[in-house]
Amino acid sequence: PAPVPSVCGLPLKYVSLVTLAVQNALLTLIMHYSRVSAAPSETYSAAAAVLMTELLKGSISLLVAFSRLDCSSPAPAPSIWNPRTLFYRFRRLGKEVFRPDCWKLSIPAILYVIQNNLQFVAVSNLEAATFQVSYQMKILTTAAFSVVLLRKRLSPTKWLALLFLAIGVGVVQIQSGGSSHSESASHDMNALKGFMAVVAACFTSGLAGVYFEMVLKNSPADLWVRNVQLSLFSLLPALLPIIVSRNAPTGAGAPVVSLQLFANFGVWAWATVAIQVLGGLLTALVIKYADNILKGFATSLSIVISFLASVALFNFQMTLTFILGSTIVLVATWMYNQPEAASSTSSSDGSAI
Numbered sequence: 098p099a100p101v102p103s104v105c106g107l108p109l110k111y112v113s114l115v116t117l118a119v120q121n122a123l124l125t126l127i128m129h130y131s132r133v134s135a136a137p138s139e140t141y142s143a144a145a146a147v148l149m150t151e152l153l154k155g156s157i158s159l160l161v162a163f164s165r166l167d168c169s170s171p172a173p174a175p176s177i178w179n180p181r182t183l184f185y186r187f188r189r190l191g192k193e194v195f196r197p198d199c200w201k202l203s204i205p206a207i208l209y210v211i212q213n214n215l216q217f218v219a220v221s222n223l224e225a226a227t228f229q230v231s232y233q234m235k236i237l238t239t240a241a242f243s244v245v246l247l248r249k250r251l252s253p254t255k256w257l258a259l260l261f262l263a264i265g266v267g268v269v270q271i272q273s274g275g276s277s278h279s280e281s282a283s284h285d286m287n288a289l290k291g292f293m294a295v296v297a298a299c300f301t302s303g304l305a306g307v308y309f310e311m312v313l314k315n316s317p318a319d320l321w322v323r324n325v326q327l328s329l330f331s332l333l334p335a336l337l338p339i340i341v342s343r344n345a346p347t348g349a350g351a352p353v354v355s356l357q358l359f360a361n362f363g364v365w366a367w368a369t370v371a372i373q374v375l376g377g378l379l380t381a382l383v384i385k386y387a388d389n390i391l392k393g394f395a396t397s398l399s400i401v402i403s404f405l406a407s408v409a410l411f412n413f414q415m416t417l418t419f420i421l422g423s424t425i426v427l428v429a430t431w432m433y434n435q436p437e438a439a440s441s442t443s444s445s446d447g448s449a450i
Protein backbone atom coordinates (compact mmCIF):
# COMPACT_ATOMS: atom_id res chain seq x y z
CA PRO A 98 0.00 0.00 0.00
CA ALA A 99 1.09 3.59 -0.70
CA PRO A 100 2.66 5.33 2.32
CA VAL A 101 0.36 7.73 4.19
CA PRO A 102 1.60 11.30 3.56
CA SER A 103 2.70 12.99 6.77
CA VAL A 104 4.07 16.29 8.09
CA CYS A 105 6.61 15.99 10.93
CA GLY A 106 5.37 12.46 11.58
CA LEU A 107 1.68 13.48 11.79
CA PRO A 108 -0.74 12.20 9.14
CA LEU A 109 -1.46 14.91 6.55
CA LYS A 110 -5.16 14.11 6.93
CA TYR A 111 -5.28 15.49 10.50
CA VAL A 112 -2.74 18.25 9.90
CA SER A 113 -4.85 19.58 7.02
CA LEU A 114 -8.11 19.31 9.03
CA VAL A 115 -6.78 21.16 12.09
CA THR A 116 -5.10 23.81 9.91
CA LEU A 117 -8.38 24.26 8.04
CA ALA A 118 -10.23 24.87 11.32
CA VAL A 119 -7.73 27.55 12.36
CA GLN A 120 -7.70 29.01 8.83
CA ASN A 121 -11.52 29.25 8.81
CA ALA A 122 -11.59 31.11 12.10
CA LEU A 123 -8.77 33.45 11.07
CA LEU A 124 -10.37 34.15 7.71
CA THR A 125 -13.69 35.20 9.22
CA LEU A 126 -12.02 37.50 11.74
CA ILE A 127 -9.45 39.08 9.44
CA MET A 128 -11.85 39.42 6.50
CA HIS A 129 -14.46 41.00 8.78
CA TYR A 130 -11.92 43.37 10.32
CA SER A 131 -10.49 44.30 6.92
CA ARG A 132 -13.98 45.31 5.75
CA VAL A 133 -15.41 47.12 8.75
CA SER A 134 -12.31 48.84 10.07
CA ALA A 135 -12.30 51.40 7.26
CA ALA A 136 -15.06 53.78 6.18
CA PRO A 137 -17.08 52.36 3.24
CA SER A 138 -15.54 54.92 0.87
CA GLU A 139 -12.05 53.82 1.89
CA THR A 140 -12.45 50.07 1.68
CA TYR A 141 -10.73 47.86 -0.88
CA SER A 142 -12.39 46.16 -3.83
CA ALA A 143 -13.71 42.69 -2.95
CA ALA A 144 -13.58 41.73 -6.63
CA ALA A 145 -9.86 42.60 -6.76
CA ALA A 146 -9.25 40.42 -3.70
CA VAL A 147 -11.10 37.49 -5.30
CA LEU A 148 -9.11 37.88 -8.53
CA MET A 149 -5.80 38.11 -6.66
CA THR A 150 -6.66 34.99 -4.66
CA GLU A 151 -7.31 32.99 -7.82
CA LEU A 152 -4.09 34.21 -9.45
CA LEU A 153 -1.97 33.25 -6.43
CA LYS A 154 -3.74 29.94 -5.83
CA GLY A 155 -3.44 29.05 -9.51
CA SER A 156 0.29 29.91 -9.55
CA ILE A 157 1.04 27.81 -6.47
CA SER A 158 -0.97 24.89 -7.84
CA LEU A 159 0.87 25.19 -11.16
CA LEU A 160 4.24 24.97 -9.38
CA VAL A 161 3.14 21.93 -7.35
CA ALA A 162 1.66 20.25 -10.44
CA PHE A 163 4.90 20.95 -12.32
CA SER A 164 7.05 19.46 -9.58
CA ARG A 165 4.84 16.37 -9.32
CA LEU A 166 4.95 15.48 -13.01
CA ASP A 167 6.15 11.97 -13.57
CA CYS A 168 8.90 12.49 -16.11
CA SER A 169 10.64 9.19 -15.90
CA SER A 170 10.52 8.99 -19.68
CA PRO A 171 11.99 9.72 -22.12
CA ALA A 172 15.58 8.90 -21.22
CA PRO A 173 16.45 10.62 -17.92
CA ALA A 174 18.12 14.00 -18.44
CA PRO A 175 21.11 15.08 -16.35
CA SER A 176 19.25 17.89 -14.57
CA ILE A 177 15.74 19.23 -14.15
CA TRP A 178 17.04 22.56 -15.53
CA ASN A 179 18.22 20.91 -18.71
CA PRO A 180 16.35 22.71 -21.57
CA ARG A 181 15.17 19.43 -23.04
CA THR A 182 13.76 18.26 -19.69
CA LEU A 183 12.09 21.61 -19.08
CA PHE A 184 10.50 21.64 -22.51
CA TYR A 185 9.29 18.08 -22.05
CA ARG A 186 7.84 18.90 -18.62
CA PHE A 187 6.04 22.04 -19.84
CA ARG A 188 4.55 20.13 -22.75
CA ARG A 189 3.40 17.36 -20.43
CA LEU A 190 1.87 19.86 -18.02
CA GLY A 191 0.13 21.72 -20.85
CA LYS A 192 -1.37 18.44 -22.07
CA GLU A 193 -2.52 17.61 -18.55
CA VAL A 194 -4.08 21.03 -17.89
CA PHE A 195 -5.80 21.28 -21.26
CA ARG A 196 -7.00 17.69 -21.33
CA PRO A 197 -10.35 17.29 -23.16
CA ASP A 198 -12.41 17.15 -19.96
CA CYS A 199 -10.95 20.37 -18.48
CA TRP A 200 -14.16 22.28 -19.29
CA LYS A 201 -15.87 20.38 -16.45
CA LEU A 202 -14.05 22.60 -13.96
CA SER A 203 -15.74 25.69 -15.40
CA ILE A 204 -18.89 24.96 -13.40
CA PRO A 205 -17.33 24.83 -9.89
CA ALA A 206 -15.01 27.68 -10.91
CA ILE A 207 -17.89 30.04 -11.68
CA LEU A 208 -19.77 28.93 -8.55
CA TYR A 209 -16.72 29.44 -6.31
CA VAL A 210 -16.09 32.94 -7.71
CA ILE A 211 -19.72 33.88 -6.96
CA GLN A 212 -19.35 32.33 -3.49
CA ASN A 213 -16.09 34.13 -2.76
CA ASN A 214 -17.67 37.47 -3.71
CA LEU A 215 -20.81 36.75 -1.67
CA GLN A 216 -18.61 35.95 1.32
CA PHE A 217 -17.36 39.54 1.30
CA VAL A 218 -20.93 40.88 1.24
CA ALA A 219 -21.90 38.60 4.13
CA VAL A 220 -18.88 39.28 6.28
CA SER A 221 -19.25 43.04 5.79
CA ASN A 222 -22.86 43.00 6.97
CA LEU A 223 -22.87 40.47 9.81
CA GLU A 224 -20.96 40.07 13.05
CA ALA A 225 -17.99 37.72 12.56
CA ALA A 226 -19.43 35.03 14.84
CA THR A 227 -22.95 35.33 13.36
CA PHE A 228 -21.51 34.88 9.88
CA GLN A 229 -19.51 31.85 11.00
CA VAL A 230 -22.54 30.12 12.51
CA SER A 231 -24.89 30.91 9.61
CA TYR A 232 -22.29 29.68 7.13
CA GLN A 233 -22.65 26.21 8.69
CA MET A 234 -25.83 25.86 6.64
CA LYS A 235 -23.53 24.74 3.85
CA ILE A 236 -23.53 21.31 5.50
CA LEU A 237 -27.25 21.29 4.69
CA THR A 238 -26.81 22.29 1.05
CA THR A 239 -23.82 19.95 0.62
CA ALA A 240 -25.96 17.07 1.92
CA ALA A 241 -28.87 18.00 -0.35
CA PHE A 242 -26.67 18.20 -3.46
CA SER A 243 -24.88 14.97 -2.46
CA VAL A 244 -28.23 13.18 -2.29
CA VAL A 245 -29.38 14.56 -5.62
CA LEU A 246 -26.15 14.49 -7.65
CA LEU A 247 -24.03 11.78 -6.01
CA ARG A 248 -27.06 9.65 -5.02
CA LYS A 249 -25.71 9.47 -1.47
CA ARG A 250 -28.00 8.00 1.18
CA LEU A 251 -28.29 9.70 4.56
CA SER A 252 -29.22 7.92 7.77
CA PRO A 253 -32.14 9.20 9.93
CA THR A 254 -29.53 10.53 12.44
CA LYS A 255 -27.97 12.64 9.73
CA TRP A 256 -31.35 14.03 8.62
CA LEU A 257 -32.15 14.84 12.25
CA ALA A 258 -28.77 16.56 12.58
CA LEU A 259 -29.58 18.64 9.49
CA LEU A 260 -32.92 19.66 11.02
CA PHE A 261 -31.11 20.72 14.21
CA LEU A 262 -28.64 22.67 12.15
CA ALA A 263 -31.42 24.62 10.45
CA ILE A 264 -33.07 25.32 13.84
CA GLY A 265 -29.75 26.42 15.37
CA VAL A 266 -29.00 28.83 12.55
CA GLY A 267 -32.56 30.15 12.83
CA VAL A 268 -32.09 30.81 16.56
CA VAL A 269 -28.84 32.70 15.92
CA GLN A 270 -30.64 34.82 13.36
CA ILE A 271 -33.34 35.84 15.86
CA GLN A 272 -30.77 37.87 17.74
CA SER A 273 -28.84 39.29 14.81
CA GLY A 274 -31.86 39.96 12.58
CA GLY A 275 -33.52 42.52 14.80
CA SER A 276 -30.61 44.76 15.55
CA SER A 277 -27.72 45.64 13.35
CA HIS A 278 -25.49 46.93 16.09
CA SER A 279 -22.10 47.55 14.57
CA GLU A 280 -18.80 47.63 16.38
CA SER A 281 -17.61 50.17 13.89
CA ALA A 282 -19.32 53.51 13.95
CA SER A 283 -18.25 54.20 10.39
CA HIS A 284 -19.71 51.02 8.92
CA ASP A 285 -23.43 50.34 8.70
CA MET A 286 -24.23 46.67 8.66
CA ASN A 287 -27.36 45.34 7.05
CA ALA A 288 -28.15 42.00 8.71
CA LEU A 289 -30.80 40.98 6.16
CA LYS A 290 -28.46 41.63 3.24
CA GLY A 291 -25.71 39.71 5.03
CA PHE A 292 -27.99 36.77 5.74
CA MET A 293 -29.24 36.60 2.14
CA ALA A 294 -25.61 36.56 0.98
CA VAL A 295 -24.79 33.72 3.40
CA VAL A 296 -27.76 31.66 2.19
CA ALA A 297 -26.75 32.15 -1.44
CA ALA A 298 -23.08 31.36 -0.62
CA CYS A 299 -24.19 28.14 1.09
CA PHE A 300 -25.95 27.06 -2.10
CA THR A 301 -22.93 27.73 -4.31
CA SER A 302 -20.64 26.07 -1.74
CA GLY A 303 -22.74 22.90 -1.67
CA LEU A 304 -23.14 22.66 -5.42
CA ALA A 305 -19.51 23.56 -6.24
CA GLY A 306 -18.14 21.17 -3.58
CA VAL A 307 -20.22 18.23 -4.73
CA TYR A 308 -19.48 18.96 -8.40
CA PHE A 309 -15.74 19.20 -7.69
CA GLU A 310 -15.93 15.89 -5.82
CA MET A 311 -17.74 14.31 -8.76
CA VAL A 312 -15.07 15.45 -11.22
CA LEU A 313 -12.23 14.29 -8.93
CA LYS A 314 -13.74 10.86 -8.33
CA ASN A 315 -14.57 10.19 -11.94
CA SER A 316 -11.18 10.94 -13.46
CA PRO A 317 -7.55 10.01 -12.84
CA ALA A 318 -6.19 13.58 -13.20
CA ASP A 319 -3.88 14.94 -10.49
CA LEU A 320 -5.52 17.08 -7.82
CA TRP A 321 -3.10 19.95 -8.48
CA VAL A 322 -3.83 19.90 -12.19
CA ARG A 323 -7.52 20.13 -11.31
CA ASN A 324 -6.72 23.12 -9.08
CA VAL A 325 -4.90 24.84 -11.95
CA GLN A 326 -7.93 24.23 -14.19
CA LEU A 327 -10.22 25.59 -11.47
CA SER A 328 -8.17 28.78 -11.16
CA LEU A 329 -7.92 29.22 -14.93
CA PHE A 330 -11.69 29.00 -15.34
CA SER A 331 -12.11 31.39 -12.39
CA LEU A 332 -10.20 34.20 -14.05
CA LEU A 333 -12.94 35.31 -16.44
CA PRO A 334 -15.81 35.39 -13.90
CA ALA A 335 -13.46 37.03 -11.37
CA LEU A 336 -12.57 39.73 -13.90
CA LEU A 337 -16.19 40.37 -14.87
CA PRO A 338 -17.23 42.47 -11.83
CA ILE A 339 -14.03 44.50 -12.21
CA ILE A 340 -14.81 45.31 -15.83
CA VAL A 341 -18.45 46.10 -14.99
CA SER A 342 -17.41 48.22 -12.01
CA ARG A 343 -15.67 50.69 -14.27
CA ASN A 344 -19.12 52.19 -14.71
CA ALA A 345 -20.71 51.38 -11.37
CA PRO A 346 -19.90 51.05 -7.65
CA THR A 347 -18.45 47.66 -6.66
CA GLY A 348 -17.64 45.52 -3.67
CA ALA A 349 -19.95 44.82 -0.76
CA GLY A 350 -22.13 47.79 -1.52
CA ALA A 351 -19.17 50.08 -1.09
CA PRO A 352 -18.20 52.61 -3.71
CA VAL A 353 -14.69 51.98 -4.91
CA VAL A 354 -12.54 54.00 -7.26
CA SER A 355 -12.50 51.14 -9.73
CA LEU A 356 -9.89 52.51 -12.09
CA GLN A 357 -7.34 51.85 -9.37
CA LEU A 358 -7.90 48.17 -8.85
CA PHE A 359 -5.78 47.93 -5.75
CA ALA A 360 -6.77 51.23 -4.16
CA ASN A 361 -6.98 50.92 -0.35
CA PHE A 362 -5.42 47.47 -0.56
CA GLY A 363 -3.70 47.55 2.80
CA VAL A 364 -2.10 45.00 5.08
CA TRP A 365 -5.45 43.53 6.16
CA ALA A 366 -6.65 43.16 2.59
CA TRP A 367 -3.45 41.28 1.68
CA ALA A 368 -3.80 39.18 4.85
CA THR A 369 -7.36 38.29 3.75
CA VAL A 370 -6.08 37.25 0.32
CA ALA A 371 -3.24 35.17 1.83
CA ILE A 372 -5.61 33.33 4.16
CA GLN A 373 -8.08 32.74 1.31
CA VAL A 374 -5.26 31.22 -0.77
CA LEU A 375 -4.27 28.97 2.13
CA GLY A 376 -7.94 28.00 2.59
CA GLY A 377 -8.36 27.01 -1.05
CA LEU A 378 -5.25 24.84 -1.01
CA LEU A 379 -6.24 23.28 2.33
CA THR A 380 -9.76 22.55 1.06
CA ALA A 381 -8.24 20.68 -1.86
CA LEU A 382 -5.96 18.70 0.48
CA VAL A 383 -8.80 17.90 2.88
CA ILE A 384 -10.95 16.62 0.02
CA LYS A 385 -8.03 14.42 -1.04
CA TYR A 386 -6.75 13.09 2.29
CA ALA A 387 -9.91 13.28 4.43
CA ASP A 388 -13.42 13.89 3.05
CA ASN A 389 -16.18 16.48 2.82
CA ILE A 390 -17.90 15.26 5.98
CA LEU A 391 -14.74 15.68 8.06
CA LYS A 392 -14.31 19.08 6.43
CA GLY A 393 -17.68 20.10 7.88
CA PHE A 394 -16.48 19.01 11.30
CA ALA A 395 -13.29 21.07 11.00
CA THR A 396 -15.23 24.19 10.09
CA SER A 397 -17.60 23.75 13.00
CA LEU A 398 -14.56 23.64 15.30
CA SER A 399 -13.63 27.02 13.89
CA ILE A 400 -16.94 28.44 15.21
CA VAL A 401 -15.69 28.05 18.77
CA ILE A 402 -12.37 29.72 17.91
CA SER A 403 -13.84 32.73 16.13
CA PHE A 404 -16.71 32.93 18.63
CA LEU A 405 -14.32 33.47 21.53
CA ALA A 406 -12.05 35.76 19.52
CA SER A 407 -15.05 37.89 18.47
CA VAL A 408 -15.91 38.53 22.10
CA ALA A 409 -12.33 39.55 22.85
CA LEU A 410 -11.53 41.51 19.71
CA PHE A 411 -14.80 43.05 18.49
CA ASN A 412 -16.69 43.42 21.80
CA PHE A 413 -19.21 40.97 20.43
CA GLN A 414 -22.23 40.91 22.76
CA MET A 415 -22.82 37.29 23.68
CA THR A 416 -26.53 36.83 24.31
CA LEU A 417 -28.29 33.76 25.64
CA THR A 418 -29.99 33.29 22.26
CA PHE A 419 -26.65 33.31 20.50
CA ILE A 420 -25.16 30.75 22.89
CA LEU A 421 -28.25 28.55 22.51
CA GLY A 422 -28.19 28.78 18.71
CA SER A 423 -24.44 28.10 18.51
CA THR A 424 -24.74 25.13 20.85
CA ILE A 425 -27.51 23.62 18.68
CA VAL A 426 -25.31 24.11 15.59
CA LEU A 427 -22.35 22.43 17.29
CA VAL A 428 -24.42 19.50 18.55
CA ALA A 429 -25.96 19.10 15.09
CA THR A 430 -22.51 19.10 13.47
CA TRP A 431 -21.28 16.53 15.97
CA MET A 432 -24.36 14.35 15.29
CA TYR A 433 -23.86 14.64 11.54
CA ASN A 434 -20.29 13.46 11.87
CA GLN A 435 -21.04 10.34 13.87
CA PRO A 436 -19.73 7.31 11.99
CA GLU A 437 -22.36 5.04 10.57
CA ALA A 438 -22.55 1.44 11.69
CA ALA A 439 -23.39 -0.33 8.46
CA SER A 440 -22.93 1.34 5.08
CA SER A 441 -20.01 3.69 4.70
CA THR A 442 -21.07 7.08 3.39
CA SER A 443 -17.52 8.39 3.19
CA SER A 444 -17.69 10.89 0.38
CA SER A 445 -14.16 10.76 -0.91
CA ASP A 446 -11.14 8.73 -0.11
CA GLY A 447 -9.06 10.38 -2.72
CA SER A 448 -8.35 7.07 -4.40
CA ALA A 449 -9.31 8.44 -7.78
CA ILE A 450 -7.03 11.43 -7.43
Ligand code: C5P
Nearest residue numbers: 154209213302306324376377378380381
Ligand atom coordinates in the same frame (compact mmCIF):
# COMPACT_ATOMS: atom_id res chain seq x y z
O1 C5P B 1 -16.57 26.80 2.32
P1 C5P B 1 -16.22 25.95 1.18
O2 C5P B 1 -15.58 24.68 1.54
O3 C5P B 1 -17.31 25.83 0.19
O4 C5P B 1 -15.12 26.87 0.49
C1 C5P B 1 -14.31 26.41 -0.46
C2 C5P B 1 -13.26 27.47 -0.75
O5 C5P B 1 -12.10 26.83 -1.20
C3 C5P B 1 -13.68 28.46 -1.82
O6 C5P B 1 -13.15 29.72 -1.49
C4 C5P B 1 -13.00 27.94 -3.07
O7 C5P B 1 -12.63 28.97 -3.94
C5 C5P B 1 -11.79 27.23 -2.51
N1 C5P B 1 -11.40 26.00 -3.22
C6 C5P B 1 -10.22 25.98 -3.91
N2 C5P B 1 -9.79 24.86 -4.55
C7 C5P B 1 -10.55 23.73 -4.49
C8 C5P B 1 -11.77 23.72 -3.80
C9 C5P B 1 -12.17 24.88 -3.16
O8 C5P B 1 -9.54 27.00 -3.95
N3 C5P B 1 -10.09 22.65 -5.10
